[in-house]
Amino acid sequence: MSESALAAITTMRDGVRYYTVAPGDSLAALAVKFYGRAGAYPMLFEANKDILSAPDMIRIGQKLRIPGQG
Template sequence: MGLFDFAKGIGHKLFNKDADAEEKIREHIEQNNPGVKDLDVSYQDGVVSLGGSADDAAAMEKAVLMAGNVMGVAEVKADGIQVPASSEKVDYYVIQKGDTLSAVAKHFYGKASEYPRIFDANREVIKDPDLIFPGQKIRIPLDQD
């Protein structure tokens, strides 16, 4: 599962009718804007398309994750976001039942105490490190070689 694919039946419930989806998803992203200017959101049949200009690759990735971790969204297209090139290495992880950020940190970094690194990389996606849910997708910053 890549960055742009999501579990449609899992996530934050932001809208009841598809007609409200664009506005609610835009508000959700802009509320904790990760660094995307002139944000444009469209929604059709579970697919969100994003447009605008991102400060960096992380901002684009966070906007995609914020849109994708919404119930009713199965895919996010970010072709319309202008983003500068990045040298940061990032992996993506889907939270499993029973996961904690400490366990995810231990898996990726070898030390559970590194969980703040994951939380910091996902502040716009995760509001509380103790409140993650199965199916939620997050960014995992990796060490540079």
């Protein structure tokens, strides 16, 4: 995905990148989008445990924190 496409779907607030969940999204798909591999989904889950009860329970419209690759 191009930088401009990522910019269109993410917002920055207080130096943290956020993504608003869209129809068809999953943590694995977002891990591919942001990190290049589905296996990075646990990092997204850990960063959002305060709003997610399980990795497969994301809802359209939720704003997820997207941590850096560390």
